[in-house]
Amino acid sequence: MELTSPFTLEYAYKRSLGPVLSRFFTALRDGRLEGVRTATGRVLFPPLEYDPDTGEDVGEPVEVGPGGVVTAWTAAPPPGEAWVLVRLDGADTAMLHRFTGDPASLETGLRVTARLAEQRVGFITDIAGFEVEA
Amino acid sequence: MRPVYVAGFAELPHLLQDNLLDEPEMVQRVTAAALADAGLGRDDVGFTCSGSNDYVMGRPFSFATALDGLGAWPPIRESHVEMDGAWALYEAWVRLQHGDVDVALAYGFGKSSLGSVEAVRTLELDPYSLAPLGIGPLPLAALQARALLDAGLATEADFAAVVERSRRDGNRNHTAPMTEAMSAAHALTLPYISSPLRGHDGPVRTDGAAAIVLSTEPVGPRIAGISHCIDAHQPGFRDLTVSRSIATAAAAAGGTSGVDVVELHVEYSSQEGIVLRALGLDSSVSVSPSGGALVANTPMVAGLCRIGHAANAVRGGAKRALAHATSGPLLQHNLICILEPA
Numbered sequence: 001m002e003l004t005s006p007f008t009l010e011y012a013y014k015r016s017l018g019p020v021l022s023r024f025f026t027a028l029r030d031g032r033l034e035g036v037r038t039a040t041g042r043v044l045f046p047p048l049e050y051d052p053d054t055g056e057d058v059g060e061p062v063e064v065g066p067g068g069v070v071t072a073w074t075a076a077p078p079p080g081e082a083w084v085l086v087r088l089d090g091a092d093t094a095m096l097h098r099f100t101g102d103p104a105s106l107e108t109g110l111r112v113t114a115r116l117a118e119q120r121v122g123f124i125t126d127i128a129g130f131e132v133e134a
Numbered sequence: 135m136r137p138v139y140v141a142g143f144a145e146l147p148h149l150l151q152d153n154l155l156d157e158p159e160m161v162q163r164v165t166a167a168a169l170a171d172a173g174l175g176r177d178d179v180g181f182t183c184s185g186s187n188d189y190v191m192g193r194p195f196s197f198a199t200a201l202d203g204l205g206a207w208p209p210i211r212e213s214h215v216e217m218d219g220a221w222a223l224y225e226a227w228v229r230l231q232h233g234d235v236d237v238a239l240a241y242g243f244g245k246s247s248l249g250s251v252e253a254v255r256t257l258e259l260d261p262y263s264l265a266p267l268g269i270g271p272l273p274l275a276a277l278q279a280r281a282l283l284d285a286g287l288a289t290e291a292d293f294a295a296v297v298e299r300s301r302r303d304g305n306r307n308h309t310a311p312m313t314e315a316m317s318a319a320h321a322l323t324l325p326y327i328s329s330p331l332r333g334h335d336g337p338v339r340t341d342g343a344a345a346i347v348l349s350t351e352p353v354g355p356r357i358a359g360i361s362h363c364i365d366a367h368q369p370g371f372r373d374l375t376v377s378r379s380i381a382t383a384a385a386a387a388g389g390t391s392g393v394d395v396v397e398l399h400v401e402y403s404s405q406e407g408i409v410l411r412a413l414g415l416d417s418s419v420s421v422s423p424s425g426g427a428l429v430a431n432t433p434m435v436a437g438l439c440r441i442g443h444a445a446n447a448v449r450g451g452a453k454r455a456l457a458h459a460t461s462g463p464l465l466q467h468n469l470i471c472i473l474e475p476a
Contacts, residue, residue, distance in 0.1 A: 009189065021262055046263040052366035074276035074328045083273050085370045094370030096264060108284045124263045
């Protein structure tokens with residue numbers, strides 16, 4: 001005999017986003033991709049509250065993309081998922097996201113562009129994925 | 135620093151599915167075995183630290199439940215890290231530096247079979263920009279493997295060679311599960327799961343527990359150096375082909391000169407070369423003679439086992455053995471422990 005019971009694995013609390021990420025997600029909801037500039041002049045995207053190299057606070061927002069270049073990729077055999085690391089134009093770091101174009105076209109160095117979701121709510125999935133730049 | 139020695143080590147067999155033992159029973163057996171290996175009793179232990187993960191075990195405060203297996207009465211001095219047991223050992227080592235306690239016990243336990251370790255790993259990612267995407271650990275590792283191929287630092291044949299050697303060595307280690315022998319040539323004919331990685335490039339996930347007894351008496355291999363360092367969490371913020379944190383931790387632990395055996399916490403075959411290069415070593419040293427974490431990957435235990443197997447290597451005649459443990463995505467956080475004869 002097998003006994004089963006429903007169980008939901010979840011955090012039982014909520015956290016506010018804080019000033020840096022709130023700004024990022026608000027801009028994303030409004031259709032803008034905004035990184036942040038560190039004290040050393042690097043542009044982090046997606047933004048972080050601190051410079052990972054120094055621990056210093058980050059500065060002003062910097063608009064990046066929506067185009068960028070694939071720095072690494074992986075694809076499962078069709079119809080599986082494809083993932084890319086993309087360094088957006090104007091950014092010094094890469095973001096991870098889904099690649100929603102034809103996986104056969106994937107190669108490192110490929111020019112891609114962010115495709116925004118039509119209904120945006122201030123979540124990372126407001127970027128629906130990346131596709132080959134026209 | 136106060137010298138600290140590995141007095142005893144024990145691990146339960148890493149099973150694909152352990153239907154027999156619950157957490158207290160695993161902890162009872164493995165800590166009793168490690169203390170027996172050290173020739174010490176429960177009452178000799180001045181500090182105890184454990185490593186486990188509630189998400190893996192599927193319930194909150196599972197480490198507190200597991201304490202029943204220790205017989206923690208009368209009350210003991212005890213701590214816990216939500217990390218691999220290697221970091222519990224690090225806390226125990228720090229605690230011994232205080233000078234008022236002479237014996238410490240570190241253990242870790244975990245069961246892959248209770249749920250999906252893959253799903254837990256996804257939830258461990260940055261909750262804002264990574265976890266909601268739902269990428270699993272193998273596609274994530276595949277991005278790192280791709281970066282290695284693109285940089286000309288590795289080939290898919292290199293990944294396959296690690297699999298062949300790990301399975302061969304693991305099948306000689308009675309605590310690792312038996313795996314199908316896999317020649318590198320055959321491995322390369324199998325389909326990608328997420329290119330350029332194939333299914334066997336990832337870990338064999340297991341259930342189990344391990345424990346190490348540390349002592350300030352010179353009764354076993356001496357911890358010549360131990361340190362840990364962490365890189366940025368975001369994969370896109372780092373050069374994925376190198377590990378600055380491993381190199382920094384190894385230097386802080388005294389450097390790798392003279393190391394003849396390494397036990398590496400490599401979860402994907404593609405990562406072994408990164409770890410070795412960061413250590414300034416190559417395959418001329420004995421690499422993970424236990425078969426390593428690729429063939430016996432018990433969550434929160436695999437790193438502690440590397441230290442235990444490195445200690446066993448010193449007991450068996452190695453002059454300077456290095457153990458590596460890792461935590462977080464793509465070798466984000468790394469611990470290096472160097473062991474020498476007492």
